[in-house]
Amino acid sequence: MKRLTTGAAVTAAVIAATTLAFAPSASAAVTPSSATITAACGLFGGGSATLTATQVSSTSATITLSSTAITTPLALSANSISSTLTMTNSTGANRVFSGTVNPAIPAGGAVTVGPLPGTVAVGDSLDFFKGSLKMVIFGISVTCTSSAAQTPGPFVFS
Structure with a gap:
């Protein structure tokens, strides 16, 4: 009987360890996943x-x-906008997201840039307000800014 009890205990321990080993790990999350801003972008509207x-x-x-209100006066090929998005961080240093990622955009078309990669830390609280988006197109800089906080609120990273 003692051998059966010991065997059952060892089996239970192996099953528990295996379950933990294959359990999905906690993934990083950002809340909210999207926010709305009102931006002023000079020539781009x-x-x-x-x-x-x-x-x-x-x-x-x-x-x-992405925005249907911010448009480009010229047709742009894919990956031709060099973008630097600076987000203010209420918990520390501003965070910068940059890259050259955009779809092809026809003249007068809606602007989309990204996904732009950047570095974050757990607890960062990022808002476009008092930040900026600088786009360089054909050597011309276009800067977008906002006069109000994003809604529903800042991006909080965990």
Whole structure:
């Protein structure tokens, strides 16, 4: 009987250890996953835009900006906009997301840039307000800013 009890205990321990080993790990998350801003972008116009954040790991994330109100006067090929998105961080240093990622955009077309990769830390609280999006197109800089906080609130990374 003692051998049967010991065998059952060892089996239960092996099953528990195996279950823990194959259990999904807690993944990094950002809340909210999207927010709305109102941006002014000089020649590109301005208006409502959507920011979409994706947390890749505890130290990295991407942000995409898309807007039908912000348009380009010229046709642009894919991956031709060099973008630098600076987000203010209420818990520390500003965070910068940058890259050359955009779809092909026809003249007068809606602007989308990203996903732009950047570094984040657990607890970062990022807002476009008092930040900026700088786009360089054909050597010309276009900067977008906002005069109000994003809604429903800042991106909080965990």
